[in-house]
Amino acid sequence: MLRPPVLNWASLWKRSVVLTHCPSKSVMACELHAKRLEGVDKNIWVEFTQLAAEYKVVNLGQGFPDFSPPSFIREAFCNALNGGASMHQYTRAFGHPPLVKILAKFFGRIVGREIDPMEDILVTVGAYQALFCTFQALINEGDEVIIVEPFFDCYQPMVMMGRGTPVYIPLKPRKSTGPGLSSADWVLCSEELASKISPRTKAIVINTPNNPLGKVFQRDELQMIADLCIKHDIICISDEVYEWLTYDGEKHIKIASLPGMWERTVTIGSAGKTFSATGWKVGWAMGPGHIMKHLKTVHQNSVYHTATAAQEAVAMGFQKEYDTFGTEESYFKQLPAMLHAKRLRLAECLRSVGLEPIMPQGGYFMITDISGLKVDLNDPSTKGEPYDFRIVKWLIKEKGLATIPVSGFYSQEHSGDFQKYIRFCFVKEDSTLKAAEDILKQWRIKQIWL
Numbered sequence: 239m240l241r242p243p244v245l246n247w248a249s250l251w252k253r254s255v256v257l258t259h260c261p262s263k264s265v266m267a268c269e270l271h272a273k274r275l276e277g278v279d280k281n282i283w284v285e286f287t288q289l290a291a292e293y294k295v296v297n298l299g300q301g302f303p304d305f306s307p308p309s310f311i312r313e314a315f316c317n318a319l320n321g322g323a324s325m326h327q328y329t330r331a332f333g334h335p336p337l338v339k340i341l342a343k344f345f346g347r348i349v350g351r352e353i354d355p356m357e358d359i360l361v362t363v364g365a366y367q368a369l370f371c372t373f374q375a376l377i378n379e380g381d382e383v384i385i386v387e388p389f390f391d392c393y394q395p396m397v398m399m400g401r402g403t404p405v406y407i408p409l410k411p412r413k414s415t416g417p418g419l420s421s422a423d424w425v426l427c428s429e430e431l432a433s434k435i436s437p438r439t440k441a442i443v444i445n446t447p448n449n450p451l452g453k454v455f456q457r458d459e460l461q462m463i464a465d466l467c468i469k470h471d472i473i474c475i476s477d478e479v480y481e482w483l484t485y486d487g488e489k490h491i492k493i494a495s496l497p498g499m500w501e502r503t504v505t506i507g508s509a510g511k512t513f514s515a516t517g518w519k520v521g522w523a524m525g526p527g528h529i530m531k532h533l534k535t536v537h538q539n540s541v542y543h544t545a546t547a548a549q550e551a552v553a554m555g556f557q558k559e560y561d562t563f564g565t566e567e568s569y570f571k572q573l574p575a576m577l578h579a580k581r582l583r584l585a586e587c588l589r590s591v592g593l594e595p596i597m598p599q600g601g602y603f604m605i606t607d608i609s610g611l612k613v614d615l616n617d618p619s620t621k622g623e624p625y626d627f628r629i630v631k632w633l634i635k636e637k638g639l640a641t642i643p644v645s646g647f648y649s650q651e652h653s654g655d656f657q658k659y660i661r662f663c664f665v666k667e668d669s670t671l672k673a674a675e676d677i678l679k680q681w682r683i684k685q686i687w688l
Contacts, residue, residue, distance in 0.1 A: 280394035299640035314554035333361030334549035357527035365521035375532035376400035381440035388647035452598020479508035
């Protein structure tokens with residue numbers, strides 16, 4: 239009796255790929271990737287996170303707190319997990335009803351209008367996915383998107399994946415009139431911004447408070463952007479994940495709250511940054527229903543759904559903040575007060591070793607001028623890379639301290655002008671900041687001795 243042949247499924251699969259995609263070629267020679275991925279494969283976080291892990295460094299590079307979220311939000315998560323079977327199953331795809339309802343109620347009070355929780359809000363897998371949904375839903379091939387620099391690095395590849403064309407305009411430092419340098423000294427030229435607008439301009443992207451600079455856009459700056467958006471019928475994509483983290487009396491203003499802007503603004507938010515729980519990956523996009531419906535289409539055809547228990551916990555957190563808003567009981571007042579002290583500590587440390595920090599008005603980060611450093615960059619593996627990339631890799635490998643190069647937050651056409659800065663994250667335990675101080679001061683002592 240003849241036995242049927244044993245099928246090698248792996249071989250058959252490989253053969254089917256060859257026949258389908260590239261006849262007469264080996265599978266390894268096929269172009270299996272989509273064209274929209276070309277030029278967006280590199281990621282600064284992948285590279286420097288791997289390097290930091292390899293050298294087991296003191297990490298002031300990545301933007302996450304290394305301390306626990308407040309007890310009330312952790313208890314809310316525990317309560318959600320113990321809240322019955324529904325907390326472990328799917329919820330509404332576009333946002334857990336208790337969460338979108340409290341977000342609408344909370345932010346409706348801030349922007350001064352009624353927000354429809356079911357139409358105007360989309361809950362996403364972190365702010366990152368909210369940004370992805372926004373760009374993929376709104377940008378067509380050939381559309382131009384103006385991006386204010388420095389920018390969070392995902393804006394550029396997400397625009398390009400939508401076949402849009404990024405157009406860049408950098409904030410530029412002006413001479414400070416007071417003691418020390420501040421992120422307020424970095425300004426946007428209204429004439430230059432207006433000159434970037436063309437008939438193909440679809441959107442302007444802003445980030446306030448800004449990562450990595452820490453700039454908090456002032457009302458007059460936002461009004462200038464709003465006026466251009468209204469005049470030219472342009473969408474504004476406003477990344478506001480650090481909205482509760484402002485210092486020295488600065489106030490965050492939502493551009494969507496300005497007259498005529500709600501109808502044309504997508505506002506991005508983050509529960510991870512709001513409640514110091516970045517690993518929960520709960521974010522949202524908020525805007526008028528006629529825009530949000532397109533983001534929802536991308537969401538339902540990609541991740542579809544965000545974790546139910548995490549959304550329930552965030553809803554509980556926002557309810558507490560709604561009830562205590564503006565009081566000393568509010569975490570939104572307690573967190574910036576705590577981080578203000580850490581910010582001052584890092585700035586003083588950097589000055590003590592001869593570096594010049596740019597004091598941030600908001601956010602997690604502080605950049606510093608490294609042009610005065612005297613470092614022997616003899617690592618052949620970094621030859622040809624931007625100066626700030628080489629400095630950061632030297633700090634990781636030789637000093638055990640992780641930071642992030644600032645030119646990675648700029649377009650290729652402008653990055654060469656901003657290679658003299660590196661970024662530190664100060665949202666860390668005091669023990670982490672102390673360890674970084676020890677490294678920097680020991681390095682300074684050796685420099686002086688030599």
